[in-house]
Amino acid sequence: MLARLREAAFSSTGFRIPPAHGHAAGSRHWAEHAAASLFFTFFPADCRICNAPLIEISRLPVCQTCLEALRPLTGTLCSVCGEALLSPAFTDRVEPQCGLCQRLRPPFERAVAYGSYDGGLRDLIHLLKYQQVRPAAAVLGRMLAEVIASLEANLPAGLIAIIPVPLHERKRAQRGFNQSELIARAALKLLARPERFQSLPGGLVRCRETESQIGLTRHQRRENLRGAFAVADPGQIVKRNVLLVDDVFTTGTTASECARVLRRTGANRVYVATVARTLKVSEVFAVPEQDFEETNGDRLAAAANG
Ligand SMILES: [Zn+2]
Numbered sequence: 001m002l003a004r005l006r007e008a009a010f011s012s013t014g015f016r017i018p019p020a021h022g023h024a025a026g027s028r029h030w031a032e033h034a035a036a037s038l039f040f041t042f043f044p045a046d047c048r049i050c051n052a053p054l055i056e057i058s059r060l061p062v063c064q065t066c067l068e069a070l071r072p073l074t075g076t077l078c079s080v081c082g083e084a085l086l087s088p089a090f091t092d093r094v095e096p097q098c099g100l101c102q103r104l105r106p107p108f109e110r111a112v113a114y115g116s117y118d119g120g121l122r123d124l125i126h127l128l129k130y131q132q133v134r135p136a137a138a139v140l141g142r143m144l145a146e147v148i149a150s151l152e153a154n155l156p157a158g159l160i161a162i163i164p165v166p167l168h169e170r171k172r173a174q175r176g177f178n179q180s181e182l183i184a185r186a187a188l189k190l191l192a193r194p195e196r197f198q199s200l201p202g203g204l205v206r207c208r209e210t211e212s213q214i215g216l217t218r219h220q221r222r223e224n225l226r227g228a229f230a231v232a233d234p235g236q237i238v239k240r241n242v243l244l245v246d247d248v249f250t251t252g253t254t255a256s257e258c259a260r261v262l263r264r265t266g267a268n269r270v271y272v273a274t275v276a277r278t279l280k281v282s283e284v285f286a287v288p289e290q291d292f293e294e295t296n297g298d299r300l301a302a303a304a305n306g
């Protein structure tokens with residue numbers, strides 16, 4: 001009952017979402033604090049990431065400390081796929097490329113990601129995807145906007161079509177939304193030159209449901225996704241430059257398959273922007289996406305609501 005009340009309180013408040021890199025709470029007007037303490041007397045809540053009690057009113061049940069801990073990737077990254085390049089040999093190169101991209105160029109021009117898919121960023125993405133905490137999309141969208149801005153100098157002139165990686169219709173109905181679409185929409189509002197972009201949320205469709213990608217080799221992953229995506233209306237794609245948007249870039253198989261389908265239809269160049277990226281250095285410890293969805297999603301949901 002309390003959990004339901006809490007949900008209702010969060011979804012019905014019109015309070016602002018705190019910025020990812022916010023200012024000190026001390027500058028706030030006292031009335032806001034008074035309102036907050038009154039509010040939480042009736043609707044106490046904990047941060048869904050670290051479980052600390054929330055002291056600020058927000059539609060997003062995540063504390064300021066957790067939000068401020070979400071940091072962009074640093075260090076040398078592959079200029080094509082965005083993988084972290086740890087060897088000091090790469091540091092002075094202008095357009096460094098990882099071994100994989102050197103051997104075989106992916107069907108996209110560049111893939112960029114805001115942060116590493118672990119810790120708080122993974123938790124925030126899971127809050128949106130598996131616990132339907134929709135205000136998380138605004139924060140994730142801000143990160144996506146930042147990474148799109150960093151890519152902008154490399155984008156060709158003219159209108160760029162923004163296409164979110166689609167979910168299968170059944171999965172979308174089950175979840176109630178496509179997280180990539182929500183994040184893309186939030187990002188678009190924050191871009192410095194929104195007139196450069198055209199939102200095409202239905203540009204790609206997922207025409208069949210796919211098996212779990214766990215334990216598959218790169219080749220098997222590709223085979224698994226073959227024929228999973230299709231272009232809805234080729235007229236929208238031919239000769240167009242596309243920015244493909246997703247929440248997470250794990251092995252790059254999904255982004256590559258979408259890019260391949262777009263290119264085959266006649267798209268000019270395809271770029272990829274995601275909120276998070278699995279880095280090989282952390283891959284050993286990472287929980288595979290599909291695995292989490294099927295087994296741990298409920299556990300996390302239970303933990304956060306319990
Ligand atoms: Zn927290």
Ligand SMILES: [Zn+2]
Nearest residue numbers: 078081098101
């Ligand atoms: Zn690479």
